Amino acid sequence: MLKRAIVVVQDHLKAKGHYAGASHGIADAATDAAVALGLGERQADIPAGALGFSQRRRMVMLLQLICRDKGIACDPIDGYWGQITQTAWDSLVFLLDHGRLPEPWRDTDQPAANPQNWPRDTAGQAEMRGFFGQPGQPPIQKVPCPWPLKLAWNPAQRVTHIGCHAKVADSLGRVLTKVHAHYGAAELARLRLDLFGGCFAPRKKRGGSTWSTHAWAAAIDWDPARNQLAWGRDRASLAAPAYDFWWKCWEAEGWVSLGRSRNFDWMHVQAARL
Numbered sequence: 004m005l006k007r008a009i010v011v012v013q014d015h016l017k018a019k020g021h022y023a024g025a026s027h028g029i030a031d032a033a034t035d036a037a038v039a040l041g042l043g044e045r046q047a048d049i050p051a052g053a054l055g056f057s058q059r060r061r062m063v064m065l066l067q068l069i070c071r072d073k074g075i076a077c078d079p080i081d082g083y084w085g086q087i088t089q090t091a092w093d094s095l096v097f098l099l100d101h102g103r104l105p106e107p108w109r110d111t112d113q114p115a116a117n118p119q120n121w122p123r124d125t126a127g128q129a130e131m132r133g134f135f136g137q138p139g140q141p142p143i144q145k146v147p148c149p150w151p152l153k154l155a156w157n158p159a160q161r162v163t164h165i166g167c168h169a170k171v172a173d174s175l176g177r178v179l180t181k182v183h184a185h186y187g188a189a190e191l192a193r194l195r196l197d198l199f200g201g202c203f204a205p206r207k208k209r210g211g212s213t214w215s216t217h218a219w220a221a222a223i224d225w226d227p228a229r230n231q232l233a234w235g236r237d238r239a240s241l242a243a244p245a246y247d248f249w250w251k252c253w254e255a256e257g258w259v260s261l262g263r264s265r266n267f268d269w270m271h272v273q274a275a276r277l
């Protein structure tokens with residue numbers, strides 16, 4: 004865990020009267036005991052049995068609660084430092100440094116092809132509802148992936164199928180087949196395209212009140228750790244030339260890469276237009 008994140012946890016515990024030591028950013032025994040006290044009074048907000056999780060996981064869980072208490076979306080509270088927690092942490096750092104939450108990003112352009120007539124994800128999201136139905140309960144269809152995937156935030160967990168909205172399933176299947184035929188499984192693993200970052204997630208957009216395209220299971224994230232939300236092409240791994248064919252396969256089906264179109268959230272590709 005990041006030293007600064009431990010400092011934030013220690014400051015929080017000090018303010019709550021659970022910790023008397025210095026905020027030195029080291030997860031020592033005194034900090035661990037204080038984390039247990041801090042979580043002990045938040046049992047309604049954490050999963051059953053969470054007090055028995057590993058030291059690291061309990062500390063991440065407390066950090067997730069700190070984010071949530073400041074109005075930063077950070078669900079589920081599970082103690083795993085995945086993409087959502089990373090994004091929440093970035094927002095928390097921004098808040099601590101600037102005294103306010105970061106601005107949401109704005110859109111620019113996107114590739115022209117849209118052969119499946121994906122709806123536009125614009126204000127009000129009426130087109131999204133008209134095409135995909137209500138957010139949060141999409142009809143899920145499982146699409147087999149031709150190469151082995153693992154969960155990006157828990158690589159021990161294998162993934163064989165991607166559960167997506169039934170209306171995007173055929174298109175997704177075509178993209179995966181084309182990509183696999185071009186790169187092959189070994190190269191896909193080398194490119195870290197075996198790190199699946201999630202499809203269906205019933206949540207709102209970061210820092211906004213509208214639904215994420217993930218709430219319709221019409222978006223997929225790839226290798227989130229190396230393509231973090233606020234990173235541009237100078238840092239995101241998926242912006243490298245080796246991924247041109249990858250992106251062209253999605254764009255030929257009308258999917259939109261937020262990285263290619265807006266230069267942020269490079270992990271994210273969606274069957275919805277800007």
Ligand SMILES: [Zn+2]
Binds near residue numbers: 222224270271
């Ligand atoms: Zn996404």
